[in-house]
Amino acid sequence: MILAYIVVSIFGLILGSFLGVCIYRLPKDESIIRPASHCTSCNKPLKWFDNIPIISFILLKGKCRYCKKPISIGNLLVELISGVLAVYLFWCCGLGLDFLLGMIFFSSLIVASFIDIKYQFIPDSVSVGALLLIFVIKAGQSIGFCGDILQKPIISSLAGAIFGGGLVYLVIIIFNFILFDVVATIYKKRGKVFYLLKKFDNEEEASCMGLGDVTLMALIGSFLGIQGVLITFIAAPFLGSIIGLVILVTKKDHIIPYGPFLSAAALVVFIWQDQIVAAVSNYLYGISGF
């Protein structure tokens, strides 16, 4: 059994190393397969023994063998997160379709989050690609499924995706309407321009959520279902306000990517959904006096 955990953790680390390549290359529209791994500073191809997750980083003391430029610490972080996730998923659902689903889902969240932090956008190839893969696997799980049609994996997956994406889309429409139609009209009539409009050049920039978050929430909904994606949506601002405040103070940057908070909240919901639902319903029973 210990051997199985070791194999799974090595798989997670190697996958993490590949995810690091995706994070670096996808936003630049580069192929994720060719060329082989190379130093991002001097472009020298890496020997296999310089490309072992974590171990190579430690042996090379975090620097390129050739040009001695530091290797991104982000890659190490991605490998570690991926390794821990693989072990956790194996521990809770063993090896099977659920493990595969979980790895696809969380891998795409890792890639989306790190790209969002760096570039403030989420490539559709990541979120839509993972969404389609999840639909295919859920459709496979639905074959031979007996029970209520609404409980069929593909049906609840589709419903979760539409609900999650629709929820964020609605928020963006309402936010833009209030900021750019209602507020702007009032202030322009008084001969002033709302100060927020000066700071931001366009609607896309001003909105805390972008269209990338719509597809990301559709992806989260396809995996966690309607209830899970709803809790994620409510929980994300709590995580966001804490970490966002730190970013605002330290970086003095007004653009805070929202994808990482949605992803972190999705992970929290995946692990503690039952406990969260139990705690909330206990609380509601408490205040209603039953």
Ligand SMILES: [Zn+2]
């Ligand atoms: Zn180098």
